Amino acid sequence: MSKAYTIFSGIARLRSRIGAAPLVAVVPKDIQPNAVHQMIERGATGILAWPDEAFFLSSLLIAAPPDADAARNTESVLEANIRCRIDVQFGDAPVDIFVSGSACRLEGFVPSLLRKMELVSIVENMPGVDRIQTDALVVDTIRVEPDELTTEVRLALRLTDGIDSSTICAVASPFGRVTIAGTMSNEHERHRAYRAVAAVPGVTDIQDLSTQSTAQKAQDRSAHRRAELALNPILAPTDHVRLSIFGKIGFISGHVESSRKKAEVEQALRRAACVDRIVNEVEVHS
Numbered sequence: 708m709s710k711a712y713t714i715f716s717g718i719a720r721l722r723s724r725i726g727a728a729p730l731v732a733v734v735p736k737d738i739q740p741n742a743v744h745q746m747i748e749r750g751a752t753g754i755l756a757w758p759d760e761a762f763f764l765s766s767l768l769i770a771a772p773p774d775a776d777a778a779r780n781t782e783s784v785l786e787a788n789i790r791c792r793i794d795v796q797f798g799d800a801p802v803d804i805f806v807s808g809s810a811c812r813l814e815g816f817v818p819s820l821l822r823k824m825e826l827v828s829i830v831e832n833m834p835g836v837d838r839i840q841t842d843a844l845v846v847d848t849i850r851v852e853p854d855e856l857t858t859e860v861r862l863a864l865r866l867t868d869g870i871d872s873s874t875i876c877a878v879a880s881p882f883g884r885v886t887i888a889g890t891m892s893n894e895h896e897r898h899r900a901y902r903a904v905a906a907v908p909g910v911t912d913i914q915d916l917s918t919q920s921t922a923q924k925a926q927d928r929s930a931h932r933r934a935e936l937a938l939n940p941i942l943a944p945t946d947h948v949r950l951s952i953f954g955k956i957g958f959i960s961g962h963v964e965s966s967r968k969k970a971e972v973e974q975a976l977r978r979a980a981c982v983d984r985i986v987n988e989v990e991v992h993s
Contacts, residue, residue, distance in 0.1 A: 733757045734834050740809035743835030747781045754788055754834045763792060782806040785835050792829045802826060802844065810838040816847035820913065821905035846883070851909030853879040857986070859907050860885055867903040870896055874924070875917065876953045877904060878986045883911030886984075888953035890924050891917050916954050927952050930980040937979035941971050948972055948989060957982040962990045 731753035732746045743754055755763060785806045793800050802815035811830050817823045823846055830839045851859070856879035865872045875889035885904055891897040897917060904913055930952045942948060946968065948961040957976050963969050969989045976985060 731755050736760075736832065736834065738834050740835050740837050744781045744809070747784045747835070752784060752787075753791075754784075756832065756834050759832065760792075763795060781835075782808075785811070785833070789830055789833055789836075792833070793826065796825070796829070797822070800826070806836070809836055810840065811836045812840040812843065814843040816845050818846075819848055819906060819908065820846050820910050821902060824902070824905055846911045848883065848911060849908050851879075851883065853881055856883065856885070856907070856909045860904050860910065863903045863907050864900060867899055869899050870903065874953075875900060876951060876956070876958055878956065878958070878984075879910075883909050884914065885910050885912070886914045886916060886956065888916045888956040889918075890921075890927070890953075891919050893919060916956070918954065923954065927954065930982070933979040934976050937975040938972060941968070941975055943968075945992075950976060952980050952982065955981075955983040957985045958988070959985065960988040962992045964992065966991050 730751050732743075732751040733755045734743065734746075734757065736756040736759055738756075746754070755761070786804045789804050789806070789811065793802065793804075800815075800817075802813055802817070805812040805814070811833070813826060813830065817826065823841065823844055826844065827839060827841055830836055857877065860877045860879060861872070864870055864875055864877060871892065875887065875891065877885050877887045879885045885907075887900060887904060891900065897915070897919070900917070901913060901915065904910060931950065934950055934952065934957070938948060938950070943964055946961070946963045948959055948963065950960075951958040957980055959972060959976060963972060969987065969991055972989060973985050973987050976982065
């Protein structure tokens with residue numbers, strides 16, 4: 708690190724003598740923020756993490772501050788670098804960027820939770836920044852009723868490649884919060900599921916209760932058997948109930964003969980499967 712900084716300092720001194728155009732520092736992605744700040748103070752107008760951000764190079768050269776005084780304002784340079792990255796990927800996004808030291812705050816409105824996640828990822832990977840605040844970055848999406856949003860989210864999971872939707876389920880709450888439950892085969896599948904849900908219009912937040920544990924699958928199967936045994940004495944021959952259990956969430960659908968029977972089914976499932984939450988989509992057919 709010290710050798711790289713020594714080489715950079717020499718280039719910066721040469722640049723100051725000849726009045727050359729913007730100077731972009733190419734750094735490892737795990738560089739410490741204070742080292743980046745020192746490079747900016749020495750004249751760097753752009754910071755590029757190599758090799759992950761190689762495609763930003765031409766944009767950084769164009770967008771870099773034109774004068775040396777601006778280049779030595781660490782916060783202004785970091786803000787300009789973050790803005791450049793956002794503009795390259797998303798165009799003129801209506802997001803305000805404020806850098807203080809090595810902390811960055813984003814403010815504004817974004818059209819989806821997925822876009823918010825992508826903006827956060829850009830800042831998290833920005834050399835020189837190690838903290839990010841996003842409480843003022845609001846997901847400004849359409850309001851969707853929980854039942855309709857649940858249907859849309861489940862459809863998105865089924866249509867996404869690389870996801871086994873038979874072991875995952877999702878349910879929406881008021882105000883766009885979605886809970887994902889079930890088991891994933893690996894972190895890659897979890898990442899794809901998270902992005903698929905975040906891209907659905909109306910989703911504002913995600914609670915991920917999924918696991919990668921084979922033991923959890925066995926527990927779910929055991930809870931399913933207990934629930935079936937508990938429901939058998941309650942259901943009449945004309946009743947038809949389907950149930951699924953993913954961790955601490957139970958899902959029931961189908962039809963029963965009365966509202967009272969619907970409530971009894973839910974209570975029996977709660978006791979037998981020890982779930983914290985039940986999504987009851989059972990219909991009453993009188």
